[in-house]
Amino acid sequence: MSPSAVSPHSAIAARMSAHCAPAASSLPLRSSPSSSASGTISASFPASPSPGSSRKSASRSASSSPLSAISGGGGAPLFRRRTAMQRLGGLLLPLIGSGGAAGPAVARSKVSEAEEVLRKAEWPQQFPFSAEDFKRYDETPDTVFYSMPRFVTHIDDAAIRALTQFYKDNLPPPNTPGVSVLDMCSSWISHYPKGYKQERVVGMGLNEDELARNDVLTEYLVQDLNANTKLPFPDNTFDAITNAVSVDYLSRPLEVFQEMHRVLKPGGLAVMSFSNRCFWTKAIQIWTSTGDIDHILIVGSYFHYAGGYEPPQARDISPNPGRTDPMYVVFSRKLEA
Structure with missing residues (x-):
């Protein structure tokens, strides 16, 4: 399948801000951005599935979007849902882009916008x-979808290094007495710094074979958070909670x-990280249409x-904008009693 080109036209993104594509294999798919001397961004996508009720939200107008209700200074919407899609040769391409600024300037703009959006919300x-x-x-049970182990990484090596560095800078220092962490x-693999250890590091996931291979964990449990949101721990147990590239699958996120x-x-820290890759069929609609x-x-x-x-605060920790996987972190702390 030959890629179709999209010309950038906004300072918001230096490249395709890739929406999650339907997975054709056990690996999560992503767009494959590449830049040319002219500043044109190309991205290839697999053919989309037949449209159905699950994609209805993608056809809503920007003015009716819940995101457009969250506005910044002057009352202007900070974000409008990027739901304008164009079918070209069986491909779905988001109609967005950048203002053609040079790479480093665009990278700074992206970082600034990522950090400012929550401050201005x-x-x-x-x-x-x-x-x-x-x-x-x-909507089949997640326990079925994840029943086969996948010993793969869902973001590229550069994004992994960026996330690991963020953890190194922000998680409780290793071997701190009395510290407990929930992944x-x-x-x-949890992408924690090499050799990271605490008295208790609990892993919660959907595949026991995968969890058993994770050597940073002191214990683990299998639980489908979309079926049972209750965490089987006492109040005030953990000093930190992490969730790497999976927040987009939560169908009951507030719970x-x-x-x-x-x-x-x-004062405990919660860190949610994500990229532009996912198992498209399992990600929530508001995610796949934005x-x-x-x-x-x-x-x-x-x-x-x-x-x-x-x-909440946000950071764009993408290591090489436009060349490797983007990486974002949204984090907050529990208010002190």
């Missing part, structure tokens, strides 16, 4: 998303974030509306 009184936003193309939606708050110690920066706002809203957290 004006949250509506009520949670702005509907039940439809959390539907998925494949939610865990797998065979999960409320449970995270319950089991975090006062772009990278929008995702920051979505995850930030989970912290805000769950209650009891400090104002």
Whole structure:
């Protein structure tokens, strides 16, 4: 399948802000951005599945979007859902781009926007998303989908290094007495710094074979958070909670974030990281129909509306914008008692 080109036209993104594509194999798919001397960005996508009710949210107008209700200074919407799609030769291409600025300048702009979006957010009184936003193309039990182990990494090496460095800079130092860490939606690797150890590091995931291979964990349990959001831990148990590239699969995120708050110690840190890769059929609709920066706002809203957290913050830790996988982190701390 030959790639189709999209010309950048906005300073928001230096490249395709790739939406999750349907997975054709056991690996999560991503767009394959590449830049030319002319500044044109190319990305190849597999043919889309037949349209159905699960994609209805992608046809909503920007003005009716829950994201457009969250506005910044002057009352102008910070983000509008990137739902304008164009079919070209069987491909679905998001109609976005950048202003053609040079790479380093664009990278700084992306970082600035990623960090500023949550600072400028004006949250509506009520949670702005509907039940439809959390539907998925494949609603079969997640325990079935993840029953076969996948000993793969879902982001590239550069993104992994960036995430590991963020963990190194922000998680409790290794071997700190009394520290407990929970890695939610865990797998065979957690991307923690090499040799990272605490008295207790708990992994929670959907495949026991994968969890058993994760040598950073002191214990693990298998639990489907979309079927059972209750975390089986006492109040004020963990100093930190991490979730790497899996927040986009949560269909009951407010319940999960409320449970995270319950089991975090006062001042405890919660770190949600994500890229532009996913198992498309299992990601929620609001995620698959929006772009990278929008995702920051979505995850930030989970912290805000769950209650009891400090104002969420975001970082664009993408190591090589336009050349390797993007990487974003949204994080917050449980308010002190």
